[in-house]
Amino acid sequence: MPKEQSFAQRLIAWQQAAGRHDLPWQGSRDPYRVWLSEIMLQQTQVATVIPYYQRFLSSFPDVVALAAAPIERVVEHWAGLGYYARARNLHRCAQQIVAQHGGAFPRTAAELAELPGIGRSTAAAIAAFSFGERAAILDGNVKRVLCRVFGIAGFPGSAPVERKLWQLAESLLPETGIEAYTQGLMDLGATLCTRGTPHCPACPFADACVARREGRQKTLPEARPRAPMPERNATFVLITDGQRLLLERRPPSGLWGGLLVPPEGEPEQVLAARGLCALAQRKLPDLKHAFTHFRLTLQPVLCRVQAPPATGETGSAWLPLSKAAAAGVPTPIARLIRLVASAPD
Ligand code: SF4
Known part of the structure; x- marks a missing residue:
């Protein structure tokens, strides 16, 4: 297992050398754009999101425009992306930011997580990318990477395993370079440490990953346990x-x-x-x-x-x-x- 500090250093170095740098929402610290992309990327792949993101942004260029739009128009722009509760929450969240925060996004993960449709991991990603906060993300991809690299047993959706993963994710955060680190976790989960066939030889943790060493890539993370037989x-x-x-x-x-x-x-x-x-x-x-x-x-x-x-x-x-x-x-x-x-x- 890699030492904690070297995990972040390796990941940042890999992200800078081999990660993704030209996604349309990268290069901007505008929390509106970061938030929009993070919500769209929940349960949806980058390639699908890009045209939606661009259309959405040209119709609703900022949080004030989004808050003022009728919900039907917002949902129309979402049609085809699925999980429509996201669109309704997006609209409610924009209205709340305008009504309660004067149109400016709160600057901490803790405050962001209070808003509609923004969970703990999404709040951390927005705070890290927009305001440089050292906050840990833990979406499905990150859970998979951590379970594999550190050989974490148990179903990651269960409360005790999830608690352990949050503690681990927080302990791994770098002192500096949170943006590249957070992006690196996302990139690794999306491009190398994929669910089906991870591309281990190209991975920055290839020599240290427990799943790779023990040939357990297919069984980590563990599946949801079956309900007991009646x-x-x-x-x-x-x-x-x-x-x-x-x-x-x-x-x-x-x-x-x-x-x-x-x-x-x-x-x-x-x-x-x-x-x-x-x-x-x-x-x-x-x-x-x-x-x-x-x-x-x-x-x-x-x-x-x-x-x-x-x-x-x-x-x-x-x-x-x-x-x-x-x-x-x-x-x-x-x-x-x-x-x-x-x-x-
Ligand atoms: S070595 Fe393979 S299984 Fe381990 S983190 Fe890297 S890609 Fe995933």
Whole structure:
């Protein structure tokens, strides 16, 4: 891992030598232009943003013009950029700057972050580029770079990992050169340390990056953890006369639709509903089975009954214990049947 100071120095040197320098919003410290570009660049790539930025600026050259424009006109200029809440917030923000700040942008990241549509990272970028404030940015691209270079585990959208990343981002800030440093982070995430295939050999951190050293570029940053699998329990009553087992066909839809399985439910109710009476009853060990969308714990109960009449109801069958497991039953049921067949009492 690079020493903290050398991270900033390396990044600034790389930005100056190989970063982007001719984007239309660069070379200006006008907070209106910086703000506009930063909002447009949220969730949207540079190449898409450039023509929108230029059209927007020629129609609304400053924050006063934007605040005075009807919202419909602002949204019209945004059409095609997506995430339209950004356009509405942009307009509200311009009106607030005119009404509450006399048309001048606040000069600190903390104050900027109070305005509509300006989050902590965007506020820091505007403050750094417009007023030279040493403020840390942490958008999706920067999270990816930091997770990879420093080998930060965990999903970066989770509160503890995000907190850690903010602390790291702040600890890395250079004493001077905040503009090149901030631009460098953006450039690195957009041009080299990309989501799919990072171009590691050209990267200023190639020799120090944890993800590169350990071949973890594809697994850092970590993906959002999957929601835990729902758990379900079901009691199956294995009814036997010592020779045969009662199986019943499930309804066509639902779990194991149309297959033969032992009756499901509370043993007393299951037996009573079938006119049977238990001579003996015991629980068998639970059996777990994973489906695509949930995990099922089968809680089998073995009931010994007197020999029932030879014919069963429609949809039910008394099958020899030795053959029931092969009667087209679901896999976990077959395991249960084999267990019973090997020790029916
Ligand atoms: S070495 Fe590769 S993975 Fe590491 S920061 Fe650079 S581009 Fe990203």
